[in-house]
Amino acid sequence: MTAKRIVAALLVIMLASIGGAPEIFAREDVPPPKVEAQHLLTKPLEGEPGKQIDIQVYTFPPGSAVPWHTHPGAHEIEYGLQGTLMIEEEGKPPYPLEAGKTNYLAPDVVHRGWNASKTEPAKIYVVRIKPKDAPLTDLVWPKSKAAEPDVPKAGAYPEP
Secondary structure, eight states, X not given: OOHHXXXXXXXXXXXXXXXXXXXXXXXXXXXXXOOEEEEEEEEEOTTOTTEEEEEEEEEEOTTOEEEEEEOTTOEEEEEEEESEEEEEETTSOOEXXXXXXXXXXXXXXXXXXXXXXXXXXXXXXXXXXXXXXXXXXXXXXXXXXXXXXXXXXXXXXXXX
């Protein structure tokens, strides 16, 4: 073994022993963690034929996100359970939904959400009042966005 190879091998061993190995061997193309949806209830809305209530808890691991989407015809009430979820509505700056706070999204608002924390999950409780036969979500691209801002990318919006 040449002296250069020995030095390189020792450097790798030293970095691994002090925790530097993950950065050296990390893959750049690893997707962000997936948002988890826990379905709690879907039930007809009493006195409102053709409408239903849908309740879910969403857990956003650190660095996770959901893409631009709408909830067709649905009123959405959100309550922060843990951490901070960043929410952006089309044409507005992002705002935080923190634990213990609430947020309301009117029907058909184009929006997205992400957890900007690198260490703490964000968890929200969501109640939707929606048309019975409408899909829970529709993935969309906002008309006002020329280019995607620098936020974590995500796969499809989680379904129940």
